[in-house]
Amino acid sequence: MATYNLTINDKSYSVEADAKMPLLWAIRDLAGLTGTKYGCGIAQCGACTVHLNGNPIRSCSIPVSAAATGKITTIEGVSEDNTHVVQQAWIQEQVPQCGYCQSGQIMSAVALLKKNPQPTDKDIDNAMGGNICRCGTYPRVRKAIKTASKMMAAKASVK
Amino acid sequence: MSINRRDFIKISGLTGAALMLGITAKAKIVKAGASDVELNAWISIDTTGKVTIINHRAEMGQGSFQAVPQIIAEELEVNLNDVKIVFGVGNEKKYGSQITGGSSTVRGSYKHLGQMGASAREMLKEAAAKKWGVDKSTCYAENGFIIHKPTGKKFNYGELVDDASKLELPTNIALKKPEDYKILRKPMPRQDTPLKTNGAAIFGLDKKLPGMLYAVVERNTRFLGKVKSFDDTETKKIPGVKHVFKIKMGVFSTTREGVAIVADNLWSAMQGRKALKVEWDDSGFVFHDTAQLYAKMEEDLKTKEGLSARTKGNPTHALEKAEKKIEAVYSTPYESHSSMEPLNCIANVTDDACEIWGPIQAPGWVQDDLVNVLKMPREKITVNMTFLGGGFGRKAFTDYTQEAALISKEIKGPVQVVWTREDDTNQGPWRPGMMYRIEASLQQNGRIDAYKFRMAGQNMDHQWPGADKESYNGSTTEGFLEPYYEKFSQYSFADIPLESPIPVMWWRSVYSSTNGFAYESFMDECAAAAGKDPLEYRRMHLGGMDRYLAVIDKLEQVSGWKSRKKNEGYGVAITECFSSIVGEVVKVSKRPEGGVKVDKVWAVMDCGWYVNPDIIKAQVEGSIIMALGAATKHATTFKDGKAVEQNFNTYKMPRIQDTPEIEVYNMDNDEPAGGVGEPGLPPLTPALTNAIFDLTGKRIRTLPFELEKV
Numbered sequence: 082m083a084t085y086n087l088t089i090n091d092k093s094y095s096v097e098a099d100a101k102m103p104l105l106w107a108i109r110d111l112a113g114l115t116g117t118k119y120g121c122g123i124a125q126c127g128a129c130t131v132h133l134n135g136n137p138i139r140s141c142s143i144p145v146s147a148a149a150t151g152k153i154t155t156i157e158g159v160s161e162d163n164t165h166v167v168q169q170a171w172i173q174e175q176v177p178q179c180g181y182c183q184s185g186q187i188m189s190a191v192a193l194l195k196k197n198p199q200p201t202d203k204d205i206d207n208a209m210g211g212n213i214c215r216c217g218t219y220p221r222v223r224k225a226i227k228t229a230s231k232m233m234a235a236k237a238s239v240k
Numbered sequence: 241m242s243i244n245r246r247d248f249i250k251i252s253g254l255t256g257a258a259l260m261l262g263i264t265a266k267a268k269i270v271k272a273g274a275s276d277v278e279l280n281a282w283i284s285i286d287t288t289g290k291v292t293i294i295n296h297r298a299e300m301g302q303g304s305f306q307a308v309p310q311i312i313a314e315e316l317e318v319n320l321n322d323v324k325i326v327f328g329v330g331n332e333k334k335y336g337s338q339i340t341g342g343s344s345t346v347r348g349s350y351k352h353l354g355q356m357g358a359s360a361r362e363m364l365k366e367a368a369a370k371k372w373g374v375d376k377s378t379c380y381a382e383n384g385f386i387i388h389k390p391t392g393k394k395f396n397y398g399e400l401v402d403d404a405s406k407l408e409l410p411t412n413i414a415l416k417k418p419e420d421y422k423i424l425r426k427p428m429p430r431q432d433t434p435l436k437t438n439g440a441a442i443f444g445l446d447k448k449l450p451g452m453l454y455a456v457v458e459r460n461t462r463f464l465g466k467v468k469s470f471d472d473t474e475t476k477k478i479p480g481v482k483h484v485f486k487i488k489m490g491v492f493s494t495t496r497e498g499v500a501i502v503a504d505n506l507w508s509a510m511q512g513r514k515a516l517k518v519e520w521d522d523s524g525f526v527f528h529d530t531a532q533l534y535a536k537m538e539e540d541l542k543t544k545e546g547l548s549a550r551t552k553g554n555p556t557h558a559l560e561k562a563e564k565k566i567e568a569v570y571s572t573p574y575e576s577h578s579s580m581e582p583l584n585c586i587a588n589v590t591d592d593a594c595e596i597w598g599p600i601q602a603p604g605w606v607q608d609d610l611v612n613v614l615k616m617p618r619e620k621i622t623v624n625m626t627f628l629g630g631g632f633g634r635k636a637f638t639d640y641t642q643e644a645a646l647i648s649k650e651i652k653g654p655v656q657v658v659w660t661r662e663d664d665t666n667q668g669p670w671r672p673g674m675m676y677r678i679e680a681s682l683q684q685n686g687r688i689d690a691y692k693f694r695m696a697g698q699n700m701d702h703q704w705p706g707a708d709k710e711s712y713n714g715s716t717t718e719g720f721l722e723p724y725y726e727k728f729s730q731y732s733f734a735d736i737p738l739e740s741p742i743p744v745m746w747w748r749s750v751y752s753s754t755n756g757f758a759y760e761s762f763m764d765e766c767a768a769a770a771g772k773d774p775l776e777y778r779r780m781h782l783g784g785m786d787r788y789l790a791v792i793d794k795l796e797q798v799s800g801w802k803s804r805k806k807n808e809g810y811g812v813a814i815t816e817c818f819s820s821i822v823g824e825v826v827k828v829s830k831r832p833e834g835g836v837k838v839d840k841v842w843a844v845m846d847c848g849w850y851v852n853p854d855i856i857k858a859q860v861e862g863s864i865i866m867a868l869g870a871a872t873k874h875a876t877t878f879k880d881g882k883a884v885e886q887n888f889n890t891y892k893m894p895r896i897q898d899t900p901e902i903e904v905y906n907m908d909n910d911e912p913a914g915g916v917g918e919p920g921l922p923p924l925t926p927a928l929t930n931a932i933f934d935l936t937g938k939r940i941r942t943l944p945f946e947l948e949k950v
Contacts, residue, residue, distance in 0.1 A: 082479060099479075099507065106507045115446035116439015118629070120580055121661040125888035128580060156439035168437045175429055175854055178862055179301030180436030181443055181580040181629025206897035213888060215580045215630050216301045217865030219899040221858070 085149040087112065090158030096145070104148045105129045105140040108155060116156035116184045120213070127212030130185040131155045137192040139211075156184035159191055166236070167191050170229035178216035186212045190226050198233050200226065280409070281334045282312055282356045289384055289398030291318050296328035298340035298601045299432060300579075300631035301862070302917035303855035306430040307346055308353060310851050314423045315357030315416060317381035318397075325431050330603025330623035339602040341636050341746065343818040343915020346851055350913050351415070358413040366410075367403035368395045418910060427854035432627070444584045444599035444626045445658065452586065452654040453482060454506040455647050456513050459498030461666050462881045463528065463741040466521040467497045474515035475501060480508030483651050484516070489643050490613070491743050492703035496639070496667075500647050506658055522881075528740055530673075530877040534571060537675035537696035537738055541569065546694050546734035547712040553730025555679075558690035562681030566769050568762055570678075571942045572754040573875030575671040575747055576883075576891060581629020582664040585644035588654035593620045594645060599628035601636035609638040610645055632866075633746035637669060665891055666883040670876050671747030672698035672738075676758035686770025687780055688724075691731040693717065695755070698744045699737040709737060719752030719815050719922055720759050723785040742878065748866060749918035752817035756922025757871075757929070757943065760813035764930040765939065774812050774930060775801055788814070790907060791823040791844050798905055799825040799842040809836070809935025813926035818915030820847040824864070824923040826900075826931040835948035836932055838868070838900040843920060845904065848911030856916050857904040863920030864902055869894040871925040875944050 087094045089112055096111040108117050108131065117140060120128030124139040131140045132154040140148075159165045163172060167190050177183045186209070193200055193208035200208065205226055214222070284292045293312050299305035305325060313320045328335055336349065361381050368386035369376040378389050385394045418425065435441040460466060472484040483502040488495055499518055503509035540546075559565060585598035594614055600606055603623035610621050628635055644657040659667075674697035681689045701713045716735040725731060747753060767777035775796055782788045791814060796802065804810050807829060814823035827840040843860045850856060873892045877884045885891040904920075929940040932950055940950070 099511070102507045106505075110505050110507070114439070115442070118443075118580070119445065119582070121888050123661075123887055123889060126580070126661075126893075159438070161438055161440075163434050163438050171437045172429065172433050175433055175858065177301075177430075177433055177436035178303075178858060179299075179580065179628060179630045180432065180441050183436050184439050187437060209896045213580065213893045213895065215578060215632075215866070215893065217862035217894075217899075218858070219865060219894075219896040220861050220902055222896060223899075 083146070085145055087145070087149060087153060088151070089114065089153045090155060098145050100144060100146040102145045103141050104131070104143050104145050104153070107145040108140060108153070114155050114157050118181055118184055120182065120185070125213070126182070127185040127189060128182050130188040130212065132188060132192060135192070135195070137189050156187060159187060165191070166232045167194065167225070167229045170225040170232060174221050174225040174228055176218050176221040176225050178218055182212060182214045186214065186222055190222070190229070194226065194229055194233065199230055280356050280360060282353065283316065283360045285397050285401045287398045287401060289396040290324065291316070291322065291384065291397065292324045292326060294328040294335070295325055296335035296338050297345045298338075298625055298628055298631065298635070299327070300340065300599070300601065300628035300635065302859060303430060303852065304340065304345045305432045306428065307851045307855065310423055310428060311346070311350055311353040312357040314421060315354050316361050318384045320423055320428055322384060327625045330607060330625065332604045338604055339636065340631070341601060341633065343820070343918045347819055347913040347915055350849065350851070354415045355411075355413065358415060359410050362410045362413055363404040363407045364397055364400045366407055367400040371395070371400075371403065424851055425853065428852055430855070441627045443581050443629045444586070444597065445581055445629070447586055447597045447626055447656070449586060449588065449597075449654045452656055453502050453504055453651065454509045455500050455502040455655050455657045456506070456509045456660065457487060457498040457500045457643065457657065457663070458513050458516055458518055459496055459663065459667060460520050461883065462520065462522050462525060464494060464524060465497065467499060468519040468521035470499050470519065471517040474517070475512040478503070478508055478512045478515060480504045481512040484512070485650060487643065487646055489639060489646060491639050493705045494741060500650075502647065502651055502655060510660070525881055526741070528742060528881050529879050533673060533738070533740065533878070534675060538569070540696045540736045540738065541675060541677040541694055544736045546696070546736035549712045549717045549733040549735065551732040552728070553690070555690040555692040555730045555732050558730050559679050559681055559692060562690065564682045564769070565679065566682070566766055567677070567679045568765055568941060570676040570758040570761060572674045572757060573943055574673040574742070574877070575870050575874065576665050576876050576885070577632040577634035577747055578665060578891060578893070579628070579630025579632060579634060582661055583635070583640040583659040584656060585641045586654060586656045587641070587644035587648035589614065589645055589648040592616070593622070595622045595624070596641055596645070597624045597626060598641060598644070599631070599635050600625055600641065601628065601631045602638070605636065606638050606641045609642055613642055614645060614649065632748040633750070634669070637745055661888070662886045666886055668883070669743035669745030671753065672700065672744040674754045678758060678762045680762070680766055682766065682770055686772050686777070687727060688766055689729050691728045693731070693733045694736060695758070696736040697738050698740055698742065699735065700744050700746060700750070702737055703744065716751055717755065718750070719755035719817050721782070721788065721814060721816050723788055724781050727781045727783070748863070749817060749921040752815060752922040753867070753870070756813065756815040757925045760815060760923065760926035761929055761941065764811070764926070764933065768933070778812070778814060787846060787911065788821060791821050791846050794844045794905055794907065795823045795825050795842060798844070798903065799827070801825065808839075809931040809933075811927045811930030811932070811934055813923035813930060815919070815922040817919050817922060819912065820845065820914030820916065820919040822846070822860070822919045822923050824927040826924070826927040828928070828931045828935050830935065831948070835946070836935060836950045837947060838928065840901045841903070841924065841927070843902065843904045844907065845920060846907035846909070846911070847914040847916050847919070848909060849913040850906065850916070853906050856906050859916050860904045860920035861902050863918065864924045865894055865899055867921045867924035868898065868928070871928060871943055872945060872947050873898070
């Protein structure tokens with residue numbers, strides 16, 4: 082057991098954890114941020130996706146010790162009041178059904194659009210292919226990413 | 241007019257349990273809080289006019305959280321955005337059945353829910369009319385106000401609830417006509433959406449209680465296997481591990497054994513489980529490999545006639561004499577539900593009460609089960625519902641809730657039991673694997689003459705203790721279009737139950753999920769044998785049935801069936817289950833690198849009276865993708881009496897890049913409401929394999945198959 086000072090959503094959390102504990106459980110059970118989900122534990126489903134220094138990672142498969150010096154962003158850090166353009170697009174397109182995988186979907190989409198504001202269908206496949214949705218919201222995920230892209234372009238042109 | 245139990249039977253048309261509602265309503269009003277007035281089981285309005293509507297059903301993605309309040313709010317005349325929606329605690333006396341399954345939420349209770357909204361509205365109207373001393377017929381309700389038409393005077397509902405609560409409950413109110421709907425049939429955004437885009441929705445796994453411990457269970461993964469002994473020396477060395485003990489619980493008529501590891505955090509419990517050494521007792525174990533199971537089914541289909549579901553004439557005899565005979569055997573795999581939220585449950589069992597929290601489809605069944613297991617009166621068992629991260633039938637089963645209660649009872653405190661993805665994938669119950677044999681003879685004009693259908697596989701109803709295994713159970717052969725029968729001169733439908741210790745359970749759309757593949761593949765084979773266009777051939781067997789023909793017509797029109805190009809394969813299928821008819825057309829093309837790809841799916845849903853067209857669209861999209869997964873991506877197989885697939889690396893899910901373009905059309909009519917969450921699933925697979933036949937001439941009769949290898 083060791084003490085780690087995690088920076089999650091620009092807040093500092095001091096947690097006591099086994100060095101091998103996956104970041105996922107530190108975020109959920111020690112920092113108490115339950116928006117990030119457990120789905121498979123082997124980086125196959127993407128439900129646990131968070132950003133580490135801006136890059137999407139599967140928090141179930143990275144030990145807390147490896148994330149201790151980085152900047153972590155979870156779904157709660159995207160915005161708590163649904164003001165982020167990707168959340169707005171998700172609501173507009175009514176993407177979620179059960180909703181369990183959607184934190185991970187949104188984290189992957191936010192990372193994609195940050196790097197590539199006008200993704201092609203192929204780009205969307207590549208960036209979102211690691212996120213499983215059992216309810217089958219994929220057509221709406223694709224649509225919402227395109228909607229968010231347009232919203233971003235509209236905002237940029239206003240500026 | 242006062243209302244008694246019998247009156248309520250008349251007006252509600254619901255079954256036994258729901259009628260207690262009338263009694264709640266007869267007691268007029270229950271004061272729910274200092275300022276909350278509960279007008280009936282579903283509606284409470286506080287004195288400031290804030291309206292709370294209960295959703296009494298499980299929300300697992302299918303939209304009941306929105307649909308139930310949408311029905312009530314329409315009649316109550318309130319703006320849905322001003323309404324707070326909350327989950328109802330499991331209480332069948334109050335709400336009637338809360339079992340969320342069989343696509344039943346809307347179709348089972350829409351008229352009753354409408355009455356609930358309407359009667360509350362009429363009470364508010366009457367209260368206002370009395371206050372003003374005017375005739376009630378001069379008042380109307382709008383947006384949370386009662387308005388006196390001649391003067392324009394108005395009262396907020398909150399100002400009326402105290403008076404309204406002293407009135408008798410009016411009954412038999414005429415419900416609004418579709419043309420007057422303001423909320424129903426509109427694509428109202430779901431109120432649970434914003435909770436699911438910022439991480440705020442609380443699923444079972446997110447729920448925490450003060451002082452709660454966490455448990456995982458190392459279960460014997462071999463069917464009927466037991467625990468001989470275990471060594472927890474290393475487990476107990478893991479910091480945080482508090483208890484390790486053997487646990488035994490009921491799974492249908494059999495038991496499952498394992499060792500529970502309880503710790504003060506989940507990670508410690510998981511580490512403790514890794515360090516645990518268990519010696520299993522597999523005595524009495526019988527091998528049940530996939531190949532053996534299917535060999536038995538194939539044998540049964542050759543030698544047995546099975547339990548008769550329905551028969552007309554003697555098709556066996558007619559087929560023997562027939563000149564033109566078609567015969568085919570189809571096979572479908574066992575499947576895991578694999579909800580994205582793995583099974584989990586919190587229980588807090590004390591000496592005289594039990595409280596449960598979790599992702600639960602059937603709170604009433606959890607109570608039934610725990611009454612038995614804990615020997616506790618039903619009213620002492622409280623079942624709280626959270627959001628469900630998927631269900632698909634699995635979370636209507638009570639093994640995981642029973643296990644949590646048993647562990648809590650042992651440690652005498654609150655505990656959350658979490659299943660890993662591996663546990664969720666390798667324990668079942670699964671959708672049973674099935675084999676089908678269908679034979680038919682054709683008339684000169686190509687129409688089916690004699691038809692004989694048999695299915696072999698585990699019967700889901702035969703697992704319960706005391707099940708009648710000697711007669712047909714009533715749902716096994718579902719999914720077939722009723723009008724087809726009438727066109728056959730003779731027919732027989734039967735199922736041949738397979739005995740196996742593998743636990744099986746409803747999987748989205750239940751028997752129809754596999755029956756549809758057999759029924760509609762075979763229709764296509766008959767069409768090909770008769771030299772007819774597949775759409776035209778279905779029309780020949782639906783003559784005079786306008787509702788079905790309308791679905792076919794719509795499919796033909798939207799898919800461009802007649803104008804399809806040479807290098808495109810088109811396939812159609814139409815099935816009926818949970819009182820809804822769904823037809824789908826799939827378009828496929830050849831991939832340059834070999835195999836085929838699914839380009840597009842058109843779906844036409846006729847669910848009769850409906851609530852929210854956007855939720856219908858979403859449910860059909862999801863059903864199509866789930867069916868595509870079961871047809872082309874995943875299957876559960878068995879070796880040495882255990883499931884082989886453990887996680888998403890081997891039980892492979894369809895992903896965004898596997899998803900075709902999907903167009904969904906909803907028929908607009910006022911037929912009785914049918915289900916929405918499941919009926920979109922069965923037609924996809926046969927429409928897909930029929931399209932592949934159209935493109936390549938290859939007939940796929942065994943699932944799953946790989947599109948890339950066609």
